[in-house]
Amino acid sequence: MSYQDRRPGRPSRGKPAPRKDGPRRPPVEDPARRAALDVLYAVRERDAYANLVLPDLLRERRISGRDAALATELAYGTSRAQGLLDDVIAACLDRPLSKVDGKVLDGLRLGAYQLLRTRIPTHAAVGSTVDLVREDVGSHIAGFVNAVLRTVSEKDEAAWVEQLAPDAEKDPIGSFAFHTAHPRWVARSFAEALGDKGAELKAALEADDARPEVHLVARPGEISADELAAITGGEVAPYSPYGVHLPSGSGDLADSEPIREKLAAVQDEGSQLCAIAATKAPLEGSDERWLDLCAGPGGKAALMGALAALQGARVDAVEIAPHRARLIEHAVKDLPVTVHVADGRESGLEPGYDRILVDAPCSGLGALRRRPEARWRRQPSDVSELTKLQAELITAAIGLLRPGGVLTYVVCSPHLAETEGVVGETARRNKLEVLDARELFPGVPRLGDGPYVQLWPHRHGTDAMFCAVLRKP
Ligand SMILES: C[S@@+](CC[C@H](N)C(=O)[O-])C[C@H]1O[C@@H](n2cnc3c(N)ncnc32)[C@H](O)[C@@H]1O
Structure with a gap:
């Protein structure tokens, strides 16, 4: 299908006739789809993160309730399925996808997502998408969008997948x-x-590929997981002693009382387990100086800080990006945590730490469920750059660790190069002892043969976090 094939107003056999090209009609009030399409534009044009743009946009435009739920489903679902949708759209065109204008392509993706992955009726999915694209790009494109989406709608997702x-x-x-x-x-x-x-x-x-549950962490020493579950209507998490799983569709949590009062925070249960492991890895001698070398935005630093407070330890939290360091400051308020803006590879901190967490920058392949567009944005070449940085951060951490101290290395990825590969090599080169991390995840099933821990969404309901624990001789 090409732009020329379908001009607005040209009837299509056996299908509802496209709208006549006439004076521009006022746009149909459709805040949910408008918000979803604006999120897709921001992701493509500005490399924005869908899960950061959408909540702001819903708040600014005062979109709530069913419209907010629909906007979320459409923005995240379309972003997540982009590659599949593009293959289907490409099969309906007689020109390469790269020749389609960006805004038109976003509109086609939004329409195709509704047709293939929701129960929205065909006429509503097609009509509403044509209206939005017409509003943004002009009436001349309406016939093309209508025709492509009509072709997409001729098969369901299973039939397209079977074909392609x-x-x-x-x-x-x-x-x-x-x-x-x-x-x-x-x-x-x-x-x-x-x-x-x-x-x-x-x-x-x-x-x-499924929508993840939201997990909360109850701040140790302030509120128990049972109490937090009772307040929020959630369920106590199966593995983390501080975790609560919220029912789906719990909406915008930023304003909920336990979070405002800093009794709780949003944190995947797998991240909680890794932060807890970092504080419990076996150690002889002093256990007072802890370091979180890649701490922004502060989720693990806050949990470690709360646990440190309970046993009289202190945490230094290092972060290279000033704006992320500010987020840590906010997350660790009133906790025994000192934030430093520095490159973890040359932080200038005094060596001699008892425990160090290196929660290294990584590909994030373990949290693709939560970052809808990430799977299509990441490239294999990102991983080799990251493993170099990861090795440098581990090496710097080893220099800051006291003899007998423990280093916990965590990434939110199952990619072997940034998990076993980088840890195995760096531990060998520096003659570190690799401890069995599985012992620090009590009650968690299906952890494999060790010594490393790899969590998985399909096994544990968590992000795919990797955790290794190393001791300096
Ligand atoms: C995976 S995130 C850490 C998540 C954090 N531990 C939490 O639980 O909220 C990695 C962080 O490392 C920071 N970072 C990247 N390079 C760094 C470096 N050379 N030194 C210190 N921090 C760095 C990134 O800005 C990012 O905030």
């Missing part, structure tokens, strides 16, 4: 990747970490 996905026998990873809207390289990295190209890979990718 690689053969499952010949290319199981490519096939699962296509079915679950993941780039192939991401699916391959999951397969390598799991050691599986079959049912478990499928389960991992499916869980990664």
